[in-house]
Amino acid sequence: MNYYSEKDIRDIVAGVLAQSGLSASAASDEPAAAERGEPIPVEVSARHVHLTQEALDVLFGKGYCLTPKKELSQPGQFAAEEHVKLVTRKGAMESVSVLGPVRKHVQVELSATDARALGVQLPVRLSGDLDGAGDMLLMGPKGVYEAKACAIIARAHVHMTPEQAARWNVRDGQTLSVQMDTARPVTLDGVIARVSGDAGLAVHIDVDEANAAAVTPDTVGYIVKRG
Amino acid sequence: MNYYSEKDIRDIVAGVLAQSGLSASAASDEPAAAERGEPIPVEVSARHVHLTQEALDVLFGKGYCLTPKKELSQPGQFAAEEHVKLVTRKGAMESVSVLGPVRKHVQVELSATDARALGVQLPVRLSGDLDGAGDMLLMGPKGVYEAKACAIIARAHVHMTPEQAARWNVRDGQTLSVQMDTARPVTLDGVIARVSGDAGLAVHIDVDEANAAAVTPDTVGYIVKRG
Numbered sequence: 001m002n003y004y005s006e007k008d009i010r011d012i013v014a015g016v017l018a019q020s021g022l023s024a025s026a027a028s029d030e031p032a033a034a035e036r037g038e039p040i041p042v043e044v045s046a047r048h049v050h051l052t053q054e055a056l057d058v059l060f061g062k063g064y065c066l067t068p069k070k071e072l073s074q075p076g077q078f079a080a081e082e083h084v085k086l087v088t089r090k091g092a093m094e095s096v097s098v099l100g101p102v103r104k105h106v107q108v109e110l111s112a113t114d115a116r117a118l119g120v121q122l123p124v125r126l127s128g129d130l131d132g133a134g135d136m137l138l139m140g141p142k143g144v145y146e147a148k149a150c151a152i153i154a155r156a157h158v159h160m161t162p163e164q165a166a167r168w169n170v171r172d173g174q175t176l177s178v179q180m181d182t183a184r185p186v187t188l189d190g191v192i193a194r195v196s197g198d199a200g201l202a203v204h205i206d207v208d209e210a211n212a213a214a215v216t217p218d219t220v221g222y223i224v225k226r227g
Numbered sequence: 228m229n230y231y232s233e234k235d236i237r238d239i240v241a242g243v244l245a246q247s248g249l250s251a252s253a254a255s256d257e258p259a260a261a262e263r264g265e266p267i268p269v270e271v272s273a274r275h276v277h278l279t280q281e282a283l284d285v286l287f288g289k290g291y292c293l294t295p296k297k298e299l300s301q302p303g304q305f306a307a308e309e310h311v312k313l314v315t316r317k318g319a320m321e322s323v324s325v326l327g328p329v330r331k332h333v334q335v336e337l338s339a340t341d342a343r344a345l346g347v348q349l350p351v352r353l354s355g356d357l358d359g360a361g362d363m364l365l366m367g368p369k370g371v372y373e374a375k376a377c378a379i380i381a382r383a384h385v386h387m388t389p390e391q392a393a394r395w396n397v398r399d400g401q402t403l404s405v406q407m408d409t410a411r412p413v414t415l416d417g418v419i420a421r422v423s424g425d426a427g428l429a430v431h432i433d434v435d436e437a438n439a440a441a442v443t444p445d446t447v448g449y450i451v452k453r454g
Contacts, residue, residue: 112438124411185416211339212439
């Protein structure tokens with residue numbers, strides 16, 4: 001018969017819990033509330049586009065500058081007064097928000113519901129990763145911009161500063177499970193940590209994820225597992 | 228330093244798992260795949276209505292019988308050839324599927340996305356629970372039926388026979404967490420077990436939940452936690 005030390009047992013228990021989708025800290029003496037950590041605000045991103053200056057020139061006129069309408073939680077980012085129309089072979093979507101400031105790449109972020117309405121298949125990608133992204137036309141008051149390999153369904157992510165990442169015990173790029181205790185509780189198991197100095201603490205999800213979890217403006221998320 | 232036998236460790240692990248709401252069987256020698264149990268097919272319910280004979284009479288004509296088009300996974304249930312139009316003060320939705328056979332209560336099951344499109348607030352309810360359900364008009368070729376307190380967003384649920392419930396270690400009415408390992412992995416934490424003799428094994432989710440999890444026809448769910 002083999003015998004095991006208390007450390008062995010802790011390791012075994014931690015292993016079982018990890019396999020069961022629970023954190024090893026559940027085996028510790030900490031109170032239950034602390035196990036899932038502090039809450040993080042959940043923000044819902046509706047469909048939107050990011051534009052380059054080149055695309056702005058085509059859509060709104062040469063040298064055009066976006067007009068900030070509302071500040072977003074990520075410092076310096078804003079929803080603009082301007083809107084564009086999205087057009088595919090199979091559908092169109094009016095008055096889609098433009099976010100500023102301008103970026104190096106045009107990016108269209110839609111929900112799977114939107115993609116179906118537009119009759120296009122889009123990959124789920126982290127913002128900035130346009131591998132396999134879809135094509136569509138953007139229409140503005142001054143012209144049409146052909147957005148090739150620009151459209152994605154955004155992967156859920158959490159923005160944190162390095163200090164916050166340390167506090168939540170998270171690495172940049174790590175895959176996290178984020179639980180939302182709503183009327184329709186859901187755990188998103190593929191949330192990516194985005195750690196940067198100028199981040200505003202928030203979990204960003206799309207409208208389908210928000211609807212699946214019956215998210216309200218008060219909804220918060222808890223990191224319950226680290227990949 | 229204390230030492231423990233393998234039996235002690237099994238008991239400790241079983242205790243930890245029991246506290247975590249997991250079954251002690253996860254501590255057995257079965258492979259990891261068995262710990263989260265066997266897969267269960269995931270089926271996506273698009274928007275649909277269940278009608279009474281009285282509603283059928285109004286919508287399609289006195290004594291009307293639904294025409295089965297396609298059998299569903301629940302024995303005896305079918306999608307009918309017939310469709311209705313939904314109308315609210317703020318919107319309308321054409322060609323919504325009617326499921327048969329007729330029931331004792333009219334029930335309209337929509338996604339949160341649909342509810343928003345129709346401009347109504349609907350509660351998330353298990354099928355059959357119409358507490359706080361929404362109102363709308365149903366329009367058929369022969370008339371208009373006023374569906375009062377009939378419209379809900381369906382709570383995700385899993386259909387099982389008593390034998391399957393025993394195999395998956397689940398009680399009727401129990402709240403379960405069901406994990407879907409998709410390209411956009413999600414765990415639904417409020418899935419209700421519906422155990423009945425004539426059930427067809429399936430997790431039923433709505434289109435928002437399917438989109439949030441990038442569900443495909445092959446997607447299966449695993450019960451990872453029992454409430």
